[in-house]
Amino acid sequence: MKINWGTAIVISFIGFISFILFFVIRMSMDNRANHDLVTEEYYKAELEYQNEIDAAANAANKGNLSIKRTSQGLVLTFPTYYSTEKIKGKVSLYRPSNKHLDFDLALNLSNAHLLIPDKRLLDGRWDIKISWEYEGEAYLQKESIIY
Structure with missing residues (x-):
């Protein structure tokens, strides 16, 4: 044919x-x-963004935390003028490549340091969001690190 x-x-x-x-x-x-979206309730989180801006400004004015990688893990160090008994908050670790690796830690400090163990952190990029309250004032620090 x-x-x-x-x-x-x-x-x-x-x-x-x-x-x-x-x-x-x-x-x-x-x-x-x-x-997926970063958060499930994206629009609700967007409305609360001004509170985050104010808390980040508070943290920048009063002194940021230091974040260092050690052999035991990641160490968050608060400035010495904070009384550690009055600090309440949480540390959120977000892994952009895999949402199943995300986790939160409560800030219950006995000294000015918080250690995030090495076994909880895989190599790669992590977004760290540390939000705390000290004497009724909110603070926030965000950083991206390559672990």
Whole structure:
């Protein structure tokens, strides 16, 4: 059977459309292409953003924490003028590449240091958010580190 040029164009269009549909369906079903929002309640978190800006300004004015990597893990050191008994808050560690590695730690300090153990942190990028309250005033420090 001889195929004329009109039939060849129709067959090539059908082949091209099938090729594109195959990749669209494959990518929509693939879990590697499944990207989530950073937080589930994104709009609620956006409304509370001004509180974060104020808390970050408080932390910048009163002195930031120091974050150092040691052989035992990550050490957060508060400035010495803070009374450690009055500090309440939490440390959130966010892993951009895998949300299953995210975790939070409560700030219950007996001295000016908090150690995050090395076994909890995998190599790679971590976003650290330290929010604390001291004498009724909110503080916030955010940093991105490569561990």
